[in-house]
Amino acid sequence: MRYVSTRGQAPVLGFEDVLLAGLARDGGLYVPEVWPALSAVEIRGLSGKSYAETATKVLVPYVGGALGDDDLRQLLTEAYRGFGHAAVAPLKQIGPRHWLLELFHGPTLAFKDYALQAVGRLFDWVLAKRGERVTIVGATSGDTGSAAIEACRDRAAIDIFILFPKDRVSEVQRRQMTTVDSANVHCIALDGTFDDCQDMVKAMFNDQGFRDRHRLSAVNSINWVRIAVQIAYYAAAAVALGAPDRRIAFAVPTGNFGNVFSAYAARRMGFPIERLILGSNSNDILTRFLASAEMSMAPVEPTLSPSMDIQVSSNFERLLFEALGRDGSRVAEILRRFREDRRFRLEAAAMGQIRGLFEGHRLDDAGTVEVIRRVYRETGELIDPHTAIGVAAAERSRLDPGMPIVSLATAHPAKFADAIERAVGFRPKLPERLAAVMGAKERFQGMPNDLEAVEAFIADRVRS
Numbered sequence: 001m002r003y004v005s006t007r008g009q010a011p012v013l014g015f016e017d018v019l020l021a022g023l024a025r026d027g028g029l030y031v032p033e034v035w036p037a038l039s040a041v042e043i044r045g046l047s048g049k050s051y052a053e054t055a056t057k058v059l060v061p062y063v064g065g066a067l068g069d070d071d072l073r074q075l076l077t078e079a080y081r082g083f084g085h086a087a088v089a090p091l092k093q094i095g096p097r098h099w100l101l102e103l104f105h106g107p108t109l110a111f112k113d114y115a116l117q118a119v120g121r122l123f124d125w126v127l128a129k130r131g132e133r134v135t136i137v138g139a140t141s142g143d144t145g146s147a148a149i150e151a152c153r154d155r156a157a158i159d160i161f162i163l164f165p166k167d168r169v170s171e172v173q174r175r176q177m178t179t180v181d182s183a184n185v186h187c188i189a190l191d192g193t194f195d196d197c198q199d200m201v202k203a204m205f206n207d208q209g210f211r212d213r214h215r216l217s218a219v220n221s222i223n224w225v226r227i228a229v230q231i232a233y234y235a236a237a238a239v240a241l242g243a244p245d246r247r248i249a250f251a252v253p254t255g256n257f258g259n260v261f262s263a264y265a266a267r268r269m270g271f272p273i274e275r276l277i278l279g280s281n282s283n284d285i286l287t288r289f290l291a292s293a294e295m296s297m298a299p300v301e302p303t304l305s306p307s308m309d310i311q312v313s314s315n316f317e318r319l320l321f322e323a324l325g326r327d328g329s330r331v332a333e334i335l336r337r338f339r340e341d342r343r344f345r346l347e348a349a350a351m352g353q354i355r356g357l358f359e360g361h362r363l364d365d366a367g368t369v370e371v372i373r374r375v376y377r378e379t380g381e382l383i384d385p386h387t388a389i390g391v392a393a394a395e396r397s398r399l400d401p402g403m404p405i406v407s408l409a410t411a412h413p414a415k416f417a418d419a420i421e422r423a424v425g426f427r428p429k430l431p432e433r434l435a436a437v438m439g440a441k442e443r444f445q446g447m448p449n450d451l452e453a454v455e456a457f458i459a460d461r462v463r464s
């Protein structure tokens with residue numbers, strides 16, 4: 001399998017290089033040169049298989065032989081071994097045709113563990129094989145940081161630097177990052193928003209000298225392999241509910257568009273995904289875009305669902321590339337204009353394609369609290385604020401009444417105890433994994449939103 005950039009100007013890469021590269025050299029994102037497909041027979045064959053086995057079958061075409069199938073299976077089996085539920089990604093029914101897909105059974109209790117536990121091990125494998133090392137820099141709006149840190153801590157060939165927006169992540173989220181006591185882990189509290197953190201990471205990647213000197217690498221969802229690994233839970237849920245013979249819809253609370261782009265990829269692989277329903281909080285650039293065909297940036301507003309407090313959805317570029325017939329120069333032109341004007345309007349044909357599959361619904365904080373309260377009253381399930389936004393979007397969607405909808409439960413409710421308490425009047429019980437971080441010592445560096453200062457901090461601490 002080979003990978004091309006969404007902006008058409010970067011070298012075509014194989015799996016190993018795409019794993020290490022993150023952002024492409026032309027500023028674009030890597031996508032497969034062709035979408036691999038599984039046949040109906042192959043999809044039917046996934047029925048009753050373990051999660052690791054399903055993930056292996058889905059990933060084999062993307063890995064393209066770089067790692068043997070048995071080694072890949074073993075790596076994925078290890079990645080999911082420590083998860084807190086035997087099904088890894090269990091489905092739980094909350095309505096006549098509505099299911100939750102619980103993606104919070106990994107070490108940091110949010111969906112990002114599902115990709116990162118595999119990606120950390122894949123990094124280890126490729127770096128050991130090549131005798132190389134990397135510096136991972138990442139921006140986090142809350143959950144990526146801890147998931148990346150858990151995936152990379154104490155790995156000999158990796159130093160990891162995570163930027164988070166100061167005072168804009170929850171206490172639990174911050175502590176999950178800052179209490180990790182490993183020499184290769186560094187947390188930076190940036191004076192700014194998540195978008196500032198993300199821009200800073202992009203600026204470091206665009207600083208060719210710095211990038212090469214420290215062998216920068218990314219585990220943000222701009223990294224293709226993360227997107228690929230996530231396809232597995234869409235595949236597993238679809239098969240559990242009757243794929244390839246029964247069509248299905250997914251509702252996904254969305255920030256950076258990384259999670260839901262994996263659903264798009266699953267559809268391109270042949271899984272019968274009929275509809276993708278986006279949920280956004282008040283930072284609703286995507287839902288406004290779906291309604292108006294105009295993408296326009298607005299200031300980021302802090303909400304009860306901080307992992308979605310994002311205005312620029314990086315991974316949307318991958319969908320744009322597809323909707324524009326894979327014309328990289330058009331993508332580059334549109335995004336250049338977007339940077340300058342903070343807005344762009346998408347032509348009708350491309351827009352029609354996107355609307356044929358995607359719809360979006362917005363929910364503010366008051367609505368989020370209301371949904372958490374109602375779902376608890378109706379089903380006894382506690383859902384986190386991000387999940388609530390997806391659930392509300394699913395409920396507003398007007399699909400065939402017979403079609404199953406799966407809402408992704410992207411975080412454990414205990415990670416957002418304040419919101420839960422507001423909704424139901426009590427705090428969820430902390431799982432053991434979380435209780436430990438609440439008392440531990442924190443270690444992080446506050447920094448201004450200044451590229452030079454952050455680069456100097458990193459240069460100082462990278463181990464050689």
Ligand SMILES: *Cc1c(COP(=O)(O)O)cnc(C)c1O
Nearest residue numbers: 143255256257258259307386410
């Ligand atoms: C990261 C995150 C999201 C948003 O996912 P994207 O891939 O950025 O769209 C939603 N919910 C939770 C709990 C998250 O951590």
